[in-house]
Amino acid sequence: MNPDQTAPADINDPTAVAGVMLREAWYYAAPAHAVGRRKTIHKTLLGEPVLIGRDSHGHVFALRDTCPHRGTLLSRGHFDGAEVECPYHGWRFATDGRCTAIPSQTPDQRPQPNDIRTQSYRAQEAQGNIWIYIGEAQTPGPVPDVPVIGDQFGLHISMVFDCNIDLAVSGLMDPAHGAFVHRSAIWRMQKSIYEKHKLFSPLNEHGRIGWRMDKHQASSNSRAYRLFLGGAPQTEITYMLPSVRIEHASTGLYDYCGLTACTPIDAQRTEVHHAMYWNVPGGAVLKPLVRAFAWRFLDQDRRAVMDMVAGLKFNPATMLIRDADQQTRWYFKLKREWLAAAAEGRPRLNPISPITLSWRS
Ligand code: FES
Ligand SMILES: [Fe+2]
Structure with missing residues (x-):
């Protein structure tokens, strides 16, 4: 067994970086x-x-x-x-x-x-x-942006999660909860779980460190995408610390971009923002439907995270497994690097190497 198989989770380690709110960053405010x-x-x-x-x-x-x-x-x-x-x-x-x-x-x-x-x-x-x-940086660099997809229709929803930023971020990036938390005929069903292999590469742009899930065919069990974009899209996902995830799905003809950003209100509450862009014809008409769907989806995530918070109050021993929890492990690794670079007054480095991760979802 790889010794890295079940490393202790940093999430509950009060001496580690859990709960720390990173400074020197652009945060989504409103x-x-x-x-x-x-x-x-x-x-x-x-x-x-x-x-x-x-x-x-x-x-x-x-x-x-x-x-x-x-x-x-x-x-x-x-x-x-x-x-x-x-x-x-x-x-x-x-x-x-x-x-x-x-x-x-x-x-x-x-x-x-x-x-x-x-x-x-x-x-x-x-x-x-x-x-x-x-933060205090003289040159803070550009704000995160979504790929420009022409004639865009925007939509924004936000929700407060009663937890620190780490639990909100790791709860949202978790790749293995979809079939259980978002159980729905339109999205995906438990019986449609199958094995996935995704290629990840490190990201380091303008001092923002993170990773990219390289372009891949979207899950064939994600019916919502096919309904919405009228075909099976290619999807690329980037995650940048402290808290910005950008998803770009494209069929070649139509695009969807989703920007999810977690902003700590304080150490116990996090506001999750989700901005959406798409260029499907008649997109404006779809707004109420998309808003209702997105809100329900995010609220399912919120409730899943709240259930985890309720369990963690009992201080259980927890673990981060490979490969399904690898992104959460990277998140904490990069968070430590963010703080170390600040303490040592040097540029941030990205210790992630390109890798293919496999999981069933
Ligand atoms: S003027 Fe602001 S508190 Fe007095
Ligand atoms: Fe989710």
Whole structure:
């Protein structure tokens, strides 16, 4: 037996990297349509309060959502499209975090607006998504993007999983749960389980480390794809730490892209975002159906993860098997590398080698 066959799972090891929220990364914060012009919203990202706004020119910005005066949530105040006004004493802040007014101060008192600022975050809007950079890097690199597939119809759903990011990520990437968790005539049935062999290769782009499941014919037991795209597509899946999975299915004629991103709200809650793009004719008409299907699918994942969380409260001994759990093992391996590279002040390396993994699903 290969000694690596049943390595102890890091998921439950409090001394390892489990539960750690990685910094120096773009995180999916919200779909672009959630932030209207001259509007702000509040999000908690990695335990940090973040105000996300869109100014009167349409540009997205992000500030720490606590007033430097007494800590009030700035997002509860008024935003005129240029400056955010704190609802408590009316201190005002420009979209880059500079304080522009402290109404109660006489001219000879300190502080004056020039002495004050609230932290700003890098924010970027792309492909209908808003990303926020959590970290201090001067050059954070580009945000993750899906392959451009022409005339796209977008759809977004999100859901909060009451667990840390590791359990959300590993629960979603798990390749062997489909027939049990997503039991459905349209998707796949338990009796259609069969052996699969998939080629994986390492990924290291713009400091983002992860892996790619090379192009393969989509499972012949995935009826949904065939119904939706009108044929058996080729599928390519990439996973990039901390938490972005991109799936691209193409029949040559039509494409579907799915972007799944897990963003820690804090150490105990994770928001899972799923953005979808497709160019099937009449795609807009399909939106309500796709939304209902995607929501049900994600909720099945959520409930499966919650059942695991309930069991893990008893601190059972668990294991990560080969090859079905290999992606979860890579996730933790790359997470350790992410933290080691940060501690040593060096670029991230990718220790994964190309490999074919086999499992039945
Ligand atoms: S708490 Fe914001 S102005 Fe006082
Ligand atoms: Fe799933």
